[in-house]
Amino acid sequence: MKTILKTVSLILCIIISLLALCSCGEQSEPHKEGTLPGHTTAGGTAGQDGTLSSTAGSSCIHVEETIIGKAATCTEDGLTDGVKCSVCNEVLKEQEVIKATGHVEQVLPGREATRTEDGYTEMVKCSVCGKTLVPRYQIPATGIWSGSAATSFAGGTGTEADPYLISNGEQLALLAKSINGSDNNAYYNKHYKLTDDIDLGGKEWDPIGCMMSAENYKSRTRTFRGVFDGNGFTISNFKITSPKKTYYGYFGLFGCISGATVKDLGVTDFNIDVNAAESSVQAGGITGLCGEKSVIIDCYAAGTVNAKTSAKDGHMYAGGIAGYMSYGVQIKNCYTDVNVSAYKGAMTNGAGGAFIGGIVGYAYWGSSNSVSVISDCASVGEVSSNPVCTVTAGGIVGSLQSYCNIKNCYSSSNVTVRSPMPVKVGGIAGDIDKNTSVTNCVYTGNASAVGTGSNSVAVGDIAGNKYRKESVMNCYRLKGQSIIAKNEVSNPFYEPEYAVVGTACELITLNSGDFYTSTLGWDESVWELSSLNVLDGKHPKMKAWN
Ligand SMILES: [Zn+2]
Ligand SMILES: [Zn+2]
Known part of the structure; x- marks a missing residue:
């Protein structure tokens, strides 16, 4: 059953x-x-x-x-x-x-850093869930300065025929360290040459060459006295905002140069904004001080220079190329787009002052057999100051002293100054001393000198000093530009003074290349004189830097 x-x-x-x-x-x-x-x-x-x-x-x-x-x-x-x-x-x-499947690895390739662009490492992620298994890391662009100094240059022995080669920020920092160091005899008068653009990564820069003490000032060994050939390359992206006391008030890519040559170099995207304790602050895009018989040629600067001093009765010298130049210096074929200013907040005994210019702040004496010349230069940045001190400001040079000449220069810089102390403003030079000359120059900016105290105020489209009229020859200005002098505090002894010494030109004239070659005698091989439009930013410029 x-x-x-x-x-x-x-x-x-x-x-x-x-x-x-x-x-x-x-x-x-x-x-x-x-x-x-x-x-x-x-x-x-x-x-x-x-x-x-x-x-x-x-x-x-x-x-x-x-x-x-x-x-x-x-x-x-x-x-x-x-x-x-x-x-x-x-x-x-x-x-x-x-059982859990485990991740499926997928490798995403990395990218090598280039000189100008960051790269990144390869990355591993899961192709199923997307989880990052090995993260990617940024690789800094190889052209950006790490902030440290190299132990050797890229090559060369420092002779004219075999210059030391500099290809990156580390090697440039080595130059600064070598010149500024205690034992610099092997470096200060040598030849150097760039072989690449250098990006200093926005870092604080120690100027190349400075005077560490009175003794070093005499021997001049810690100024740069060699030849620096930019070789058409550019040094960019640095700042000088918290200077070391040891620089004695000289600020720029170079602190001070003397008997040196700096050529064929662009210095761009820099911010020199120093409030120094020294009684003399000299700041420029290329160099703070351009000393005896130095030559700066075929250089370009674009950035900001703002010199300030906290010293009693201090002087400030600021320029797009150099803060101060002295004795038999040549600055030639240089173009600047630099906003230049100087500031001093407190005044004692009426002493001290600011000297600012689109190319050079203060051009100090040469001698009859060692004349200083600024020629074939252009400035298009803003030149301005509103300190509590005397101000002398110009589109090319703040103050032009004995045996210094300016020729074949162009400025469209607006020069704007306010101060309770005496003010001199010129489209080309704020002040011109005896034995100087300003020839074949053109100014197309606006100039303004405003006194806020009971002191003299003078403005001119070429020079802010009518007593040296004879120094100015064959200079021109754009007709209709704004040239203002006024004293906000009425003072019968110091009426605003118009030291207008340029010939007014119609715009059409200043936009014609013939004008520059025929009337001014400028060299076409140096200047870009085609498609000019001075009101539209298409100024005559150095051909090399267009
Ligand atoms: Zn059931
Ligand atoms: Zn997964």
């Missing part, structure tokens, strides 16, 4: 199984794995092996329901679908763990 029952049961089971298979394919999976779809026999269910398993006491007719599983992710295990009875909740098929 038991055998018959068993046989009947088996047959039944097979039939029902087949039915289930036919009616619902999806449910075959659990079945294959050994769980039969819900069915009952009296007192038992069919087991995996086809035998009856006793479920004595259960009266449920199981109704299968899928227990939804979940897929494994990269990091979390998943579960297979299970089966339970929706009536009695008996689990008919256990869920099984599906």
Whole structure:
């Protein structure tokens, strides 16, 4: 009897199984794995092996329901679908763990840094979940200065035929360190040459060459006395804002040069903004002091120079190229777009003063056999100051002293000064002394001298000093430009003075290249004289720096 029952049961089971298979394919999976779809026999269910398993006491007719599983992710295990009875909740098929898959590594290539652009390292991420497995790191552009000094130059022996080669900020810092160091005999009068553009990364710059003490001043060994050939390259992106006491008030790419040559160099995107304790602050884009018989030629500067002193009766000298030049200096074929200013907040005894110019702040004496000349230079930046001291300001030079000449220069710099102390403003030179000359120059900016105290105020489109009129020859200004002199405090002894000494020209004349070559005798090989539009920023400029 038991055998018959068993046989009947088996047959039944097979039939029902087949039915289930036919009616619902999806449910075959659990079945294959050994769980039969819900069915009952009296007192038992069919087991995996086809035998009856006793479920004595259960009266449920199981109704299968899928227990939804979940897929494994990269990091979390998943579960297979299970089966339970929706009536009695008996689990008919256990869920099984599906192991986490682990990340699928995908390597994203890096990029090498170039001179001007940062690069980055390669990166590994999971292509499935997107998680970053190995992060990417920035690689700084190779042309940017790290802030430290190299231990050697890129090559050369420092002779004229074999100059020391400088290709990056570290090597330039080595030059500064070598000149400024205690033992600089091997370096101060050597030849140097750039072989690449240098980006100083916006870092604080220690000027090359300074005078550390009176003794060093005499020996001049810590001024730069060599030849620096920019080779057409540019040094950019530096600041001088927290100077060291040891620089004695000389600020620029160079602190001071003497008997030196700096040529074919662009200095751009710099911010020289010094408030020094020294009583004489000399600041310029190329050099603070341009000393005896130095030559600066074919150079370009674009940035900011702001000289301030906290010294009692201090003097400030600021220029786009040099703060101060002295004795037999030549500055030639230089172009500046530098905002030049000077500031002094407190005045004692009426002494001290500011001398600011688009090219040079103060051009001090040469001698009859060693004349200083600023020629073929252009300035287009703003020249301005509103300190509490005497101010002498010009588009090319602040103050032009004996045996210094300016010729073939152009300025569109607006020169704007306010001060309670005496003010002299000129489109080319603020003040011109005896034995000077200003020839073949053009001014197209606006000049303004405003006195806020009871002191003299003078302005001129070429020079702010009419007593040396004879020094100015063949100079021109744009007709209709604004030349303002006024004293806000009325004072009968110091009426505003107009020292206008240039010939007014129509715009059409100043936009004609012929005017510069024929009337002024400028050299076309030096100046860009095509497509001029002086009111639209298309000024005559150095061809080399266009
Ligand atoms: Zn059930
Ligand atoms: Zn993953």
